[in-house]
Amino acid sequence: MNFSDLKPQIYNYLGFRGVGESETTDRLIFESLGELEKIAQFNYIYRLLDSPPDFLKKEPYASYLSGARGVIVSAMTLGLGVDRRIKSLSRSDMTKAAVLDACASAYLEARSDEFEKTLGDDLGYRFCPGYGGSSVEDLNYIFELLRPEKIGISLGESNFMTPAKSMAGIIAVGKKAEKSCENCFMAKNCRFLEEGGRCYTWEKK
Amino acid sequence: MLYLGEKITVFDGGFGSELERRGIFCQTPEDLNIENAEAVKSIHRAYSCADVATANTFGLNPIKYRGKYSLREVALRAVENARVSKKPVLFDVGPTGAMLEPVGKLGFEEAYEAFKTVAEISRDIADGYILETFSDIYELKAAILAFKENSTLPVFATATFDASGRTLTGSTPEIVANTVSGLGADALGVNCSLGPKELLPIVKRLLDATSLPVIVQPNRGLPEIENGRTVYRLGAEEFEYYIGKMVEMGVSAVGGCCGTTPEFIERIAKFSGQSVKKREHIAAAAVNSANRLCVIDGVKICGERLNPTGKKALKEALINGDLDYLADEAIKQQEAGADILDINAGLPQIDEKALMPKIIKRVQEYCDLPLQIDSSNAEAIEAAARVCNGIPLINSVNGDDEVMARIFPIAKKYGAVVLGLAMDKNGVPETAEKRVEIAKRIIKRAAEFGIPKHRIIIDTLVVTASAEQRLVKETLSALEAVSRLGVKTALGVSNVSFGLLNRPLLNRTFLTMALERGLNMPIMNPLDGEMTGAVKAFALLSGLDENAEDYIETYKDFSPSAAQTLKKEKGERTADTLFDCVKAGLKNRAGQFAEEELKIREPLEVVNEVLIKALDEVGRLYEQGKLFLPQLISSAEAAKAAFKVVSEKLGSRAEPKGKVVLATVRGDVHDIGKNIVKVVIESYGWKTIDLGKDVSTEEVVKAVAENDPDAVGLSALMTTTVPSMEATIKALREAGCRAKIFVGGAVLNPETAARIGADYYTKDALEMAKKLDEVRGKN
Structure with missing residues (x-):
């Protein structure tokens, strides 16, 4: 994995607004990514379905999946070690904790993208419950279907996942699609949009 | 069967x-x-x-x-x-x-x-x-x-x-x-x-x-x-x-x-029925946590800083049940290169049996190192060994048969490695020979309890050179002889210099002498860079550290000039003054700069003219988008470190501006934002009471009643936990909370904040720090 490719997105998560790149922060980012290579325990679980299960027949999933040949339901995590490290750093070095946290988010996305390339070359993006006006409660259906407990992810009562650096969602098969801010519940109050950016890409639109 | x-x-x-x-x-x-x-x-x-x-x-x-x-x-x-x-x-x-x-x-x-x-x-x-x-x-x-x-x-x-x-x-x-x-x-x-x-x-x-x-x-x-x-x-x-x-x-x-x-x-x-192939396995004095295994062989550092003997702040923390202080000390030792941590809660006013398990749980929550349970109370040892996540080291038994009969069954049951002191009820024998005799007795008795020799470590006991200079060499002779018995060895190194001048020099020298004679586990202060340095150097020179890998990793950023000057460290920005230091977020050097500044200014002036102005400058640049989050946090951490030094001079004038209770609400486990808020508002002079994440309504209400804070800061990151935030605010109001209630977190906005009854919504840590000052000014 090329760390330099991840840097712009990590800067994006850390609220960088175009000026004042910091050598110290860069060093922390590269250190953190190096540490993640050692401590992260990346695991990915998925099922490929020819037709969407019932919970995906409603909006916004229906639109996302319309015209798709099938759907991959998946969950992925960096494991508990990353959570532990961030937690411990939060007591001893908050700057590093915040940087590692942002790096871990970018790293999980990157490792997942990498893995998904092995699943096919005609896949859409990962659409996770909570996104585009969907409800995070739909995570419960994904958990019933996949049992991500097998790779160490559990779902808490208010639908948070443990380890914290975990994701679960769906991917359209046979249909390319672009992410957008349409229907996002955060759109009204989004710090990324306010700055002319997006949460899912560092490239300004 | x-x-x-x-x-x-x-x-x-x-x-x-x-x-x-x-x-x-x-x-x-x-x-x-x-x-x-x-x-x-x-x-x-x-x-x-x-x-x-x-x-x-x-x-x-x-x-x-x-x-x-x-x-x-x-x-x-x-x-x-x-x-x-x-x-x-x-x-x-x-x-x-x-x-x-x-x-x-x-x-x-x-x-x-x-x-x-x-x-x-x-x-x-x-x-x-x-x-x-x-x-x-x-x-x-x-x-x-x-x-x-x-x-x-x-x-x-x-x-x-x-x-x-x-x-x-x-x-x-x-x-x-x-x-x-x-x-x-x-x-x-x-x-x-x-x-x-x-x-x-x-x-x-x-x-x-x-x-x-x-x-x-x-x-x-x-x-x-x-x-x-x-x-x-x-x-x-x-x-x-x-x-x-x-x-x-x-x-x-x-x-x-x-x-x-x-x-x-x-x-x-x-x-089925074939003979199982005989095999050899490596018999080792291995202790472990959930994520780290430490084989006590070669040299392994046992961190001694969680033993209250001679440590006033730790004593106070133990008496007050301030386990976070212990967690912080544990993390520091891990980062400084300790391999195992000694845990001792032996104070007369403390119920060791009740406190030890709590300490073990808190320390292992934050720190990955295997633990050494250090107590003379068998019940406390058992309570600690039971909740220890992994295999601990038990410190200690000695040659007294009654002590061994009490402790060995516990060690056997929990699989612990045992540290035996080469002494008995008559005290520490003078000669090496007698100490070796006791070591042999311990090994023999351990075997009777089913504890093999390879799971025993013997401490041949350091005496103070000021009182018994001629006995220093007995400790070392005994150490060497004991190593030959096939057990590992330990020493509480720094006892040697007690009562003498320039103790670090004696400690370091004695440590090197002992390492050469076969010391496997120095029990020492890992934060003493000269001592850990001596261990690293010894490991390299004796060939334990193959290809000098560990040594090079430790000292890769070392340069002679960096050791002597405050000005430049690799990859860091330069700083000439405390103001620059805080602005550049150089946390590790802020204390030294503060001391320099105190030579030319009054403490209060350092706070008002330097620290506050530097933070204001950083805040302005952050708002303008010229600095971003990591820089804001590191400046806050640097200011905190400097303030700690200045406050010792300020005495009672170092009172905080007020108290703020912080919590991520029930059902929500995202706390990075709340932790950033904590660092930043602390740098602005507020004392925080951090309740952590997934905190119930009752816990928040209780903490507010106990601490009577000026403000409560609640954080929620998920749409599903906003109702929990609302319930917490309602309960606080019903309990007659007079503190102002601040809310923040990704899913909130001013409208939602108003709807759920909060006093203020702040979009980030800096805004909260400023709003707190503003509210304080009004009252």
């Missing part, structure tokens, strides 16, 4: 996958024991080529089981069904399915109780236990203790590993082996996880790390997805081939897990 280790024993194959293959689907497979006993029996019959039968009871524990019947009823029928195989029946025990604290909510003691219940309903009907598919060694420890303490049947324990060779909670095969062997299980191994081919390296590592019989029950290869269903494709012949390899490597029992069918077990049944 079912016994593994001499002849190969063949276990049966997959049960759940076999049910599915036969078209039997069921939410609670355990209920089939009653509702479709014939189907269960027919699978057991099909597996009767195996030497043992595993009852269909994997999920049968009070936490996981959600079926219709009583646990006892299901257990009885399950064992009865398995009896059709006419083979000894193992009661199958899976994990509870709930996560243990601190990650989850299930207490260690609750997990123990759940497994105890399982033991009680099964011990009179089954022939042994197979604990399977465990990921968390803490849960596995609770289970092994429960079955060992509540039954006399053999206990076999197997864990599950992923492709990275670790369990899902991050334990390596060596850590699993050390823990399970230490706790007295009768065999250990691996099940499920991967296919037999992928398991080979893990099996090899388990065999090398334990003297116990090893069990392997792989899946039928790696699963593939076909039409949305999981399928296993590995052929029985290939399965048999790899099982054969494992038999050659020295495993004692083989079987199958997910996807394997009676055909597979029939194939491997041919290994």
Whole structure:
């Protein structure tokens, strides 16, 4: 994995607004990514379905999946070690904790993208419950279907996942699609949009 | 009695996958024991080529089981069904399915109780236990203790590993082996996880790390997805081939897990009764936490800073129950290069037995290092060893028979490595010979309790050179002689300089002398860079640190000038003054700059003219988008470090501006934002009371009543936890809270904040710090 490719997105998560790149922060980012290579325990679980299960027949999933040949339901995590490290750093070095946290988010996305390339070359993006006006409660259906407990992810009562650096969602098969801010519940109050950016890409639109 | 280790024993194959293959689907497979006993029996019959039968009871524990019947009823029928195989029946025990604290909510003691219940309903009907598919060694420890303490049947324990060779909670095969062997299980191994081919390296590592019989029950290869269903494709012949390899490597029992069918077990049944290959394993003084194994060999640093002797701040923290202070000290020592941490709570005003487990739990929540339980109170040692996640070192016994009779049974039960002091009730003998005699006595007595020599460490006791100069060499002679007995050695190094000038010099020199004579575990202050440096240098020069890897990693950024000047450190911006230092966020140097500044200014002036102005400048640049989050936090941390130095001079004038209670609300576990707020508002002079994450309404109300803060800061990151925030605010209002309530977090905005009854919404940490000052100005 090329760390330099991840840097712009990590800067994006850390609220960088175009000026004042910091050598110290860069060093922390590269250190953190190096540490993640050692401590992260990346695991990915998925099922490929020819037709969407019932919970995906409603909006916004229906639109996302319309015209798709099938759907991959998946969950992925960096494991508990990353959570532990961030937690411990939060007591001893908050700057590093915040940087590692942002790096871990970018790293999980990157490792997942990498893995998904092995699943096919005609896949859409990962659409996770909570996104585009969907409800995070739909995570419960994904958990019933996949049992991500097998790779160490559990779902808490208010639908948070443990380890914290975990994701679960769906991917359209046979249909390319672009992410957008349409229907996002955060759109009204989004710090990324306010700055002319997006949460899912560092490239300004 | 079912016994593994001499002849190969063949276990049966997959049960759940076999049910599915036969078209039997069921939410609670355990209920089939009653509702479709014939189907269960027919699978057991099909597996009767195996030497043992595993009852269909994997999920049968009070936490996981959600079926219709009583646990006892299901257990009885399950064992009865398995009896059709006419083979000894193992009661199958899976994990509870709930996560243990601190990650989850299930207490260690609750997990123990759940497994105890399982033991009680099964011990009179089954022939042994197979604990399977465990990921968390803490849960596995609770289970092994429960079955060992509540039954006399053999206990076999197997864990599950992923492709990275670790369990899902991050334990390596060596850590699993050390823990399970230490706790007295009768065999250990691996099940499920991967296919037999992928398991080979893990099996090899388990065999090398334990003297116990090893069990392997792989899946039928790696699963593939076909039409949305999981399928296993590995052929029985290939399965048999790899099982054969494992038999050659020295495993004692083989079987199958997910996807394997009676055909597979029939194939491997041919290994049954073959002699188990004799093998050597490395006998070591190994201690471990969930994520770290420390073999006490070569040189390993034991951090001594969690021992209150001579440490005023730690004493106060222990008396006040301030466990966060201990967690911070633990993290510092880990980062400074300690390998093990000594934990001592021996103060007359403290109930050690009650406090020790709490300390152990808090320290292991934040720190990965294995722990040394340091106490003379046997009850406290046992309470601590029980909740320790992994295998601890127990400090200490001595040559007094009564002490050994009290402590060795605890060490044996919990698998601990034991530190023995070369003294007895007559005190520390003067001569090396007499100390070696006591060491021999300790080794002999330990063996009688079943503790082998390789799990003993002897401390030949450091005397102070100021009082007994001529005895310093006796300690070293004894050390050398004891090493030759085949045990490892330890010394509390810094005692040597007590009462003398320039203690660091003496400590360092004595440490080097002792290392040369064979010291394995100096008990010392790892934050003393000269001492840890001496250990690193010794490891390099004596060839322990192969290719100088560790040394180079430690000193890669070293340059002679950096050691002498405050101005430049690699990759950091330069700073000439405290103002620049805070602006540049150089936390590690802010204290030194503050001291420089205090030479030319009054303390209050340093605060008002330097620190506050620097933070204002940083805040302005942050708002303008010229600095971003990491820089804001590091400036806040630098200001805090400087303020700590200045406040010692300020005395009572260093009072905080006020108090703020912080919490991430119930149901929400995202706390990075709240932690940033904490650092930033502290740098602005506020004292925080941080309640952590997933904090209940009651806890917030209680903390506010106890602390009477000026403000409460609540954080929520998910739409689903905003209602919990609203409930917390409502409860605070009902309790008559006079503090202003601030809310923040990704899903909030001013409208939502107003709707749920908060006083203020602030978009980030800096805005909160400013708003707090503003509100304070008004009052």
